[in-house]
Amino acid sequence: MSVAMHHTSRQLENQAKELPQRSSLFRLVLEAVASLAIAVILFRTFAAEGYMISTGSMAPSLLGYHKQVTCPRCHYSFTYGVAYDDSVSASQQQDTATDGLGFSQAGQYATCPNCDTNSIDLAQVPRNEGDQLLVFKHAYYLKPPARWDVAVFQNPMKPTQAYVKRVVGLPSEAVQVKEGDLYINGEIQRKDLKTQRAVRLLVHDHQFHPSEDDFFQPRFFPVEADSDQEQNQADAAAWEEQPAGFVFASDSRDADAWSWVRYQHWVRQGGHYQTEVPLEHWPEEIEKPEPVLAPIQYDELKQQLTCKGAMPAEDCHRLLNQTEDDAFRYAVALLYEKSHVAPVMDRYAYNSGVENQTAIPVHDFLFTCDLQAKSPEGELAIELFDGQHHFRNIIDFRQRQVNLFIDDRKQPIRSGPFRSDFQSQPVKLEMSVMDRQVLFAINGELVFQPLLFSENSEPRKEIRIPLQFGARG
Numbered sequence: 352m353s354v355a356m357h358h359t360s361r362q363l364e365n366q367a368k369e370l371p372q373r374s375s376l377f378r379l380v381l382e383a384v385a386s387l388a389i390a391v392i393l394f395r396t397f398a399a400e401g402y403m404i405s406t407g408s409m410a411p412s413l414l415g416y417h418k419q420v421t422c423p424r425c426h427y428s429f430t431y432g433v434a435y436d437d438s439v440s441a442s443q444q445q446d447t448a449t450d451g452l453g454f455s456q457a458g459q460y461a462t463c464p465n466c467d468t469n470s471i472d473l474a475q476v477p478r479n480e481g482d483q484l485l486v487f488k489h490a491y492y493l494k495p496p497a498r499w500d501v502a503v504f505q506n507p508m509k510p511t512q513a514y515v516k517r518v519v520g521l522p523s524e525a526v527q528v529k530e531g532d533l534y535i536n537g538e539i540q541r542k543d544l545k546t547q548r549a550v551r552l553l554v555h556d557h558q559f560h561p562s563e564d565d566f567f568q569p570r571f572f573p574v575e576a577d578s579d580q581e582q583n584q585a586d587a588a589a590w591e592e593q594p595a596g597f598v599f600a601s602d603s604r605d606a607d608a609w610s611w612v613r614y615q616h617w618v619r620q621g622g623h624y625q626t627e628v629p630l631e632h633w634p635e636e637i638e639k640p641e642p643v644l645a646p647i648q649y650d651e652l653k654q655q656l657t658c659k660g661a662m663p664a665e666d667c668h669r670l671l672n673q674t675e676d677d678a679f680r681y682a683v684a685l686l687y688e689k690s691h692v693a694p695v696m697d698r699y700a701y702n703s704g705v706e707n708q709t710a711i712p713v714h715d716f717l718f719t720c721d722l723q724a725k726s727p728e729g730e731l732a733i734e735l736f737d738g739q740h741h742f743r744n745i746i747d748f749r750q751r752q753v754n755l756f757i758d759d760r761k762q763p764i765r766s767g768p769f770r771s772d773f774q775s776q777p778v779k780l781e782m783s784v785m786d787r788q789v790l791f792a793i794n795g796e797l798v799f800q801p802l803l804f805s806e807n808s809e810p811r812k813e814i815r816i817p818l819q820f821g822a823r824g
Contacts, residue, residue, distance in 0.1 A: 399488060402503060402513055404481035407432035409515055410701040412549055413501070415481040417701070418473055422463035424561040429553075429700040431461045433478055464553050464700040466561045467619045484515065496521060498535075499546045517550075530811065531697075531715060532786055539806070541786040544797070551717050552699045555614070557596065568617045568691070571597070573610070574819075589822070596720075599822040601729055609732065611821035616814075618693045622660035623710070624813065626690040630656040630682040634674045647686075656682050662690040694813035712813045714738045715785040720820075722780050724748055724773035729824030733791075735784045736818070738811030740804070742789050744782055748773065753791060753798045765789075767799030 406415040416435040421428045462469040486503045496502065496518050506512040519533055519540075520526040527534040534540065542550070561567045573590040589610035591598045597612055633639055633649045640647050646659040647666065667687040671680050696710035714737045722731065727748050734743040743756045746769070754763035771778045771793050781792040789802040 399485055402484045402486060402515070404484065404515060405435040406481075407701055409501070409517070411552070411699070412517075413482050413484070413515060414479075414701075417479055417481070418461075418476040419479060420461050420463075420471060420473065420476060420700075422466060422468055422471065422559075424468045424564050424567070425463060425466040425559040426562075427463060427465040427556060427559040429461075429464055431473060432701045433459075433473075435481070461700060464698075465556050465559050466564075466567060467617075468561070469619065469621075498540060499542060499549075530806075531711070531713060532806075539787055541788045541801070541803070544781065544783070544790055544792055544795075547717055547783055547785055547790070552697070554616070554695060554716070560594075566619070570617050571612055571614050573597075574613045601726070601822065601824060606729075606824050609821045609823045611819045613816060614818040615692045615816050616695050617691055618661055619691075620661045620663065622693050624694050625657055625659055626686060627655045627657040628682050628686045628689060630654060631678065634676045634679050637670070637673045637679075656686055658686050658690045660690065661693065662687045692815045694815055695817060714811050714814060715783075716817050717781065717783040717785060718818055719779065719781050721777040722773060723777040727774065729822060731820070731822050733780065733782050733820045734818065735782060735789075736814060736816070737784045737787075738814050739807050739809070742782075742784055742802075744791050753793075755789065755791065755799065755802060757802075757804075765799040765802050769793050769798055 404413050404415045407417070408415075410417070410432060411430060414430055415432060417430045417432050419428065420431050459473040460469070461471040461473055463471065484503065491502075498518055498521065500518045501515065502518050503513055503515045506514060520535065524535050525537075527537075532539050555570050557571050560569075569592075571592075573592070589600050590612050591600060599610070630649065631654055633651070639649065642648070647662070647670075648657045648659075649655070650657065664687075667683060670683045674680065694712045695716075697713050698710050716735055716737070718733060718735060724731075729748055731746045731748075732743055734741055736742075741758055745754050745756065745763075746752075747754065751768055753767050753769055755765035756762075757764050778794050779792075781790070781795075783790045787804050787806065789804075791798050
């Protein structure tokens with residue numbers, strides 16, 4: 352009896368000692384949680400605040416509510432903007448929150464920006480929330496705003512509503528946008544390479560080829576002709592296409608002859624651009640198209656056959672089957688081929704469902720590729736066209752130098768050495784014609800000072816073939 356009582360009293364003593372320890376541990380946890388909550392409140396009040404983007408005015412740099420789509424043909428992955436409020440029909444919604452622009456979305460079908468496959472059904476694709484930002488509230492107390500910054504600001508008419516935009520104009524500046532170029536107080540504003548990468552939109556990625564699609568025509572193809580001649584696809588060109596890109600067979604070519612791979616902006620259908628071919632007369636046995644309304648027209652004074660947008664295959668076959676006139680049949684077949692090479696427009700996948708979207712021809716391009724040389728001999732050229740000038744960068748592997756030429760000039764307008772070893776591993780090449788300047792970089796480093804050129808009084812042409820690259824030696 353005495354033993355049991357002694358054991359019980361010892362347990363009570365131990366429990367009495369443990370009670371303050373448990374109490375102090377609970378208090379420490381409670382104080383830590385309270386301190387963290389106070390720190391978060393103070394941090395959000397005075398230092399930073401989080402935002403979630405709901406709409407797509409900053410896409411594709413910053414995304415609002417969207418769907419991540421994979422093209423069923425070329426398997427390229429892209430984002431497609433959707434309505435942020437499921438209670439409103441996407442085709443009827445007019446969104447003014449966050450982007451400050453009227454936004455209406457029609458249907459749940461997307462168009463691939465890479466291979467132009469349209470009517471991609473999005474009904475079963477899940478919707479993703481927009482990007483989330485953590486914004487430092489006092490950044491501009493430490494430094495003034497800079498052009499091209501991404502900034503969050505409050506709507507002056509509704510302080511609880513925040514906008515996210517890219518800064519283009521600063522206080523007391525006069526802002527003008529002309530032919531896609533930004534002018535401040537009458538002077539054009541040019542972006543550096545980092546900013547160009549941030550605002551670029553995909554035109555085409557050669558790594559993604561449409562599978563099981565006989566109708567699709569490759570946008571990159573080898574040619575024998577130079578840039579100032581008619582395009583003529585070669586039967587046995589020096590360039591060999593492989594799944595990872597193109598390989599130049601230098602041992603089978605004349606060392607002084609250039610061989611080219613050219614980009615043409617081939618599209619499947621649609622468009623509001625116009626294509627014309629010469630035609631002396633319209634066959635009598637075929638009824639002439641209805642003026643203005645028909646997509647295919649014939650101008651007797653100019654002796655031109657024209658087509659609006661890409662000519663449908665059924666229209667081409669219908670016209671070919673109605674006559675034996677060889678000149679007419681040749682003109683129709685030529686018009687069909689040429690009409691599917693469209694001007695490069697400012698459409699992009701994120702807003703491909705926006706109603707009443709007006710596409711505008713673009714003249715600014717950024718070309719990126721990986722290059723590995725098999726030998727220290729020969730030359731590689733990359734040429735971009737902005738609608739007025741042809742800019743050609745020639746990499747001379749023997750001299751380890753890059754020379755920039757413009758149009759038909761024989762002397763380089765810019766030159767610079769390169770340090771990269773093209774043989775040991777692939778290097779990244781970037782060439783841009785943007786904001787009326789030319790940049791060329793190897794592995795992210797500019798080879799020479801940017802070439803700046805001024806605006807021409809004549810309007811720039813629509814560009815259907817903006818790029819070619821070639822090699823010799």
